[in-house]
Amino acid sequence: MRDFSLNHEALSLNTATVRKQWSLDRIIEECARRDIRAISPWRDQVALVGIDHIARQLRETGIKLSGYCRGGFFPAADKPGLQAALDDNRRAIDEAKLLNAPCLVLVVGSLPGALTGPPAYHDISRARSEVRDGIAASLEYARQVDMPLAIEPLHPMQAAERACINTLEQALDLCDELDPGRSGSLGVAVDLYHVWWDPKLAAQIVRAGADRLLAYHVCDWLAPTRDLLNDRGMMGDGIIELKKCRRWMEEAGFTGYSEVEIFSDTWWQKPGEYVLDTCIERHLTVV
Amino acid sequence: MRDFSLNHEALSLNTATVRKQWSLDRIIEECARRDIRAISPWRDQVALVGIDHIARQLRETGIKLSGYCRGGFFPAADKPGLQAALDDNRRAIDEAKLLNAPCLVLVVGSLPGALTGPPAYHDISRARSEVRDGIAASLEYARQVDMPLAIEPLHPMQAAERACINTLEQALDLCDELDPGRSGSLGVAVDLYHVWWDPKLAAQIVRAGADRLLAYHVCDWLAPTRDLLNDRGMMGDGIIELKKCRRWMEEAGFTGYSEVEIFSDTWWQKPGEYVLDTCIERHLTVV
Numbered sequence: 001m002r003d004f005s006l007n008h009e010a011l012s013l014n015t016a017t018v019r020k021q022w023s024l025d026r027i028i029e030e031c032a033r034r035d036i037r038a039i040s041p042w043r044d045q046v047a048l049v050g051i052d053h054i055a056r057q058l059r060e061t062g063i064k065l066s067g068y069c070r071g072g073f074f075p076a077a078d079k080p081g082l083q084a085a086l087d088d089n090r091r092a093i094d095e096a097k098l099l100n101a102p103c104l105v106l107v108v109g110s111l112p113g114a115l116t117g118p119p120a121y122h123d124i125s126r127a128r129s130e131v132r133d134g135i136a137a138s139l140e141y142a143r144q145v146d147m148p149l150a151i152e153p154l155h156p157m158q159a160a161e162r163a164c165i166n167t168l169e170q171a172l173d174l175c176d177e178l179d180p181g182r183s184g185s186l187g188v189a190v191d192l193y194h195v196w197w198d199p200k201l202a203a204q205i206v207r208a209g210a211d212r213l214l215a216y217h218v219c220d221w222l223a224p225t226r227d228l229l230n231d232r233g234m235m236g237d238g239i240i241e242l243k244k245c246r247r248w249m250e251e252a253g254f255t256g257y258s259e260v261e262i263f264s265d266t267w268w269q270k271p272g273e274y275v276l277d278t279c280i281e282r283h284l285t286v287v
Numbered sequence: 288m289r290d291f292s293l294n295h296e297a298l299s300l301n302t303a304t305v306r307k308q309w310s311l312d313r314i315i316e317e318c319a320r321r322d323i324r325a326i327s328p329w330r331d332q333v334a335l336v337g338i339d340h341i342a343r344q345l346r347e348t349g350i351k352l353s354g355y356c357r358g359g360f361f362p363a364a365d366k367p368g369l370q371a372a373l374d375d376n377r378r379a380i381d382e383a384k385l386l387n388a389p390c391l392v393l394v395v396g397s398l399p400g401a402l403t404g405p406p407a408y409h410d411i412s413r414a415r416s417e418v419r420d421g422i423a424a425s426l427e428y429a430r431q432v433d434m435p436l437a438i439e440p441l442h443p444m445q446a447a448e449r450a451c452i453n454t455l456e457q458a459l460d461l462c463d464e465l466d467p468g469r470s471g472s473l474g475v476a477v478d479l480y481h482v483w484w485d486p487k488l489a490a491q492i493v494r495a496g497a498d499r500l501l502a503y504h505v506c507d508w509l510a511p512t513r514d515l516l517n518d519r520g521m522m523g524d525g526i527i528e529l530k531k532c533r534r535w536m537e538e539a540g541f542t543g544y545s546e547v548e549i550f551s552d553t554w555w556q557k558p559g560e561y562v563l564d565t566c567i568e569r570h571l572t573v574v
Binding site for chain 2: 111114119122123124128155156157159160161164166167170196197198199221223224225226228239240241
């Protein structure tokens with residue numbers, strides 16, 4: 001297993017971690033200042049500054065992407081909605097390509113409309129079927145332009161609104177169905193916040209193998225957790241066995257970045273400089 | 288599938304649903320008044336009134352139990368703690384027997400101490416191992432007195448504090464390990480709130496079969512959910528496909544009660560009479 005106590009060259013910052021403090025261009029500046037070598041930005045953050053500006057800034061600073069957030073949200077109430085989702089995913093793939101992302105992360109969606117009100121339907125099997133079809137359709141274009149898609153299983157507590165793919169096993173079943181040849185064009189993003197509890201986690205990481213393990217996200221699970229979305233913990237403040245899980249990833253062949261992604265009303269209220277410095281310190285000690 | 292629109296003879300009330308409104312003796316009175324034929328009481332509610340009083344009241348009203356809540360919480364920081372948990376489970380089995388419960392429901396526990404502060408350890412595999420050993424030890428006594436144990440998989444969002452058994456598959460793996468002969472002494476409590484999201488739910492209900500399906504709990508999953516513990520919805524107010532899931536249960540051979548269990552700060556603030564009347568009405572229409 002890599003020794004993270006030596007330096008933080010394997011650290012990537014998911015830019016949602018300081019989204020309330022700074023715009024993306026400032027985030028990139030602050031990362032460069034701290035020798036953080038990779039980020040994973042969100043589309044809305046990119047759009048606010050302008051993608052050409054961000055692309056140039058990345059070239060100038062030498063900062064890489066560990067992923068691009070995000071595609072997905074495939075299910076919809078009707079055919080025009082399904083088509084609109086496919087069109088939007090195509091644009092996301094193009095942006096990921098322009099920014100040289102190693103993969104586009106997919107938060108696949110679930111019951112249509114549940115994020116903002118009563119969903120259009122309650123049939124989660126239908127949502128899962130629409131997700132499969134949506135990924136299959138997007139994968140064709142993604143392969144043409146050589147942009148791997150990374151399915152991110154989300155915690156079951158987000159199964160109604162955000163993602164109906166909720167375990168690594170389920171995500172890998174879909175990978176096997178849509179990319180049986182393990183071409184490298186389809187894999188998974190393993191976010192420990194979503195999967196730490198899974199009794200099959202270690203076995204499914206082995207099953208995934210290096211060619212399906214496209215991204216690795218860390219933060220911590222707080223006990224108690226006070227909010228289903230925005231109460232993630234800083235690494236070391238919760239109960240996830242971070243080093244044990246990283247060992248599983250690396251023994252399966254993963255050599256990529258350890259991407260810090262913390263949605264937290266608590267951390268969003270702290271100065272961005274302090275958040276980044278803490279991320280680095282915890283990366284050196286507990287990740 | 289049974290027709291629940293005809294009457295509510297299959298309805299059972301988990302008495303936590305109105306625990307903030309009434310003591311258990313009053314709950315039983317109110318159930319009798321509404322021809323609710325079964326309840327599933329909690330140990331602390333029983334203790335407050337006195338178990339002999341409750342036993343007599345149940346005999347007089349003819350109200351049955353659909354389960355007894357609860358045993359479990361096996362993991363502990365040290366050997367005396369593990370032994371204390373076993374002793375407590377033995378007492379719970381005795382109480383369940385005295386009240387003629389068809390099963391003792393197990394909320395198995397997880398990281399010791401996490402419910403009230405920093406846990407004694409973070410190793411969820413160790414907790415799972417201690418749960419297996421604890422159930423195995425309790426099962427010996429439970430078999431002697433003929434009291435089936437029902438493992439309740441809890442939602443993964445409660446994996447740190449309350450239960451490290453988080454899917455029906457995991458619970459059934461444990462049943463197969465500890466009771467390979469399917470003696471009827473060990474099974475599962477299927478609470479839809481905890482398992483509705485599981486892509487393997489239908490298949491695992493089939494796997495369980497009638498002899499492992501010892502209890503069935505209903506409520507609803509609200510979207511959005513505002514609290515990880517006490518924001519359960521009344522049946523029909525959320526997104527769980529209640530009738531579809533009940534069909535799976537009944538096709539697998541389940542013929543027992545449909546037990547309403549709603550932990551909800553919202554419903555605990557309403558008059559108990561209104562809560563029970565609503566449970567009955569929803570049972571007739573959407574369960």
